[in-house]
Amino acid sequence: MTNEVQFILSLCIGFTVIIGIVKFKRIDRSYYPFFYLACISLLVEIISYVLIEKEMYDEKTVMINVFCFIEFVFYTWLFHLWGLFNFNRRLFIFINLIAFLMWLVFSFYPEGFTKPNMYFRVIYATALLFFAVTTFNKVVIQDRAPLFKNPKFWIILGIIIFFSFYLLSRTASLSLFGIDTSRQLRRGLQEVINYSNLIVNLMFAIGALCIPRKKNFTGLF
Amino acid sequence: MHTQEEEFYRAILIVAAVVGTILLYFIITAIRYHRKSIRMHKDKIQAEIDTLENERRRIASDLHDELGPLLSAVKLQINNIETVGEQDQQLVVKSSQHIDSIIQKLREISNNLMPNTLLRKGLKSGIEELAETYKKASRLEIKFNCDQEIRLDQNKEINLYRIVQEVLHNTIKHSGANLLLISLRKDDNRILLATADNGKGFDYFSKSKELKGLGLRNLQSRTEVMGGELICNSQPGKGVTYIFDIPV
Incomplete structure (x- = not known):
């Protein structure tokens, strides 16, 4: 898969962004973090491509390192608004503080800030997988609406699928740490993420389409 | 890729395929059980509501159709009692009034139930x-x-x-x-x-x-x-x- 093809496929997140822009004012606020993150992701994909084209690999790595933390914050915010931490704001902030400390530590250890923070990526993907599975179970038990029409179902499923493959690819990369590997192998591992990313972006778009309109109360008074 | 790398990459792909299959199975079973759970939940609530309404209907009908006429008959009989003194007459009137309010209350309860x-x-x-x-x-x-x-x-x-x-x-x-x-x-x-x-x-x-x-x-x-x-x-x-x- 060439860089161009990879870039075009990654732009699929644009569908979600477009749907988000169209529906933004008419949907429930609890979906806002999802749309914010979709916009940030699209921006990151575009900047990544530009940086690769200009062969600024260190800058790209730094940006992805920062994005990992931002992604974690937005997903936990989304889950928090969906009631994962029983709407406990302190717990939500505490979890993010812990994540920030881990991000700081693993961004400078074992390598510098210009190298991928692999340990943090494995940890945050695992945490998000746990959060997503718990929220998924809540949705399946509590929501009585058909699952196919439930936006939370599509979004959470997307998160579970993406981070499962992400975790697989990242742990494989981690096991190769320190070993001199070929460019093809690294690209091959990246492709696993790219294909899952494509499927997940389409699932996010379906989820965004399913988000119901906010109920307007004209009031009887 | 070297042979060793190829083998490693193939192993990763196999694991990815297995993970994908497990995820697919997880999704299908989740959807099936969700549907089943909704159906069972709805049936259960429907049965509970049906039982409740049928019981209310039965009690309302018993109160209205059986106790009501019986109390009216009792009232009629009490009113037909031949009293001797003023005190007895007052007692009969009072009892009749009590029966009236019981009948009224029964109607309200019956109407409230159904x-x-x-x-x-x-x-x-x-x-x-x-x-x-x-x-x-x-x-x-x-x-x-x-x-x-x-x-x-x-x-x-x-x-x-x-x-x-x-x-x-x-x-x-x-x-x-x-x-x-x-x-x-x-x-x-x-x-x-x-x-x-x-x-x-x-x-x-x-x-x-x-x-x-x-x-x-x-x-x-x-x-x-x-x-x-x-x-x-x-x-x-x-x-x-x-x-x-x-x-x-």
């Missing part, structure tokens, strides 16, 4: 009568607005009537409101029942989680059984608005 007006004249008249009864019994001002005559299948009418009854009960008992507005409208393929009070309001999510919130769960269950949607808009200090959107 309202005749609802069964004979339909939902609009049923709710009108209910609102009048509650208006007399409390200081709550109730305004009911319905422009059309609405006839639905009896189960739906009873469920909607019970919902209004529950809302009235909750408003009087918990809200501290002095005004309740009820609106009933039928569109092409749905019934819209809306209620709004000017009381102290509550936090819907925390209340619906409480086990003792039976009234709220009753509203949810009856709406669910009719395949409808319950929307509650309430904040502490800002009253409660319920909207029941029921497909016909």
Whole structure:
């Protein structure tokens, strides 16, 4: 898969962004973090491509390192608004503080800030997988609406699928740490993420389409 | 890629395929069990509501058809007693009055259990009568607005009537409101029942989680059984608005 093809496929997140822009004012606020993150992701994909084209690999790595933390914050915010931490704001902030400390530590250890923070990526993907599975179970038990029409179902499923493959690819990369590997192998591992990313972006778009309109109360008074 | 790398990459792909299959199986089973759970839940609520309504109907009919005539006969017999003195006469009159109030009370209970007006004249008249009864019994001002005559299948009418009854009960008992507005409208393929009070309001999510919130769960269950949607808009200090959107 060439860089161009990879870039075009990654732009699929644009569908979600477009749907988000169209529906933004008419949907429930609890979906806002999802749309914010979709916009940030699209921006990151575009900047990544530009940086690769200009062969600024260190800058790209730094940006992805920062994005990992931002992604974690937005997903936990989304889950928090969906009631994962029983709407406990302190717990939500505490979890993010812990994540920030881990991000700081693993961004400078074992390598510098210009190298991928692999340990943090494995940890945050695992945490998000746990959060997503718990929220998924809540949705399946509590929501009585058909699952196919439930936006939370599509979004959470997307998160579970993406981070499962992400975790697989990242742990494989981690096991190769320190070993001199070929460019093809690294690209091959990246492709696993790219294909899952494509499927997940389409699932996010379906989820965004399913988000119901906010109920307007004209009031009887 | 070297041979060793190729083998490693192949192993990763196999693991990815296995993970993908497990995820697919997980999704399919989750959807199947969700559907099954919804069906079972709905059947269970329907059975509970049916049992409750049948029992109410039976008790109402027993009270009205058996105890009522029996008490009337007793009253007739008491009135026919030939009294000797003034004291006996007063006793007979008093007993007759007591029997009258018992008969009246029985009618009220029977009507409360299974309202005749609802069964004979339909939902609009049923709710009108209910609102009048509650208006007399409390200081709550109730305004009911319905422009059309609405006839639905009896189960739906009873469920909607019970919902209004529950809302009235909750408003009087918990809200501290002095005004309740009820609106009933039928569109092409749905019934819209809306209620709004000017009381102290509550936090819907925390209340619906409480086990003792039976009234709220009753509203949810009856709406669910009719395949409808319950929307509650309430904040502490800002009253409660319920909207029941029921497909016909």
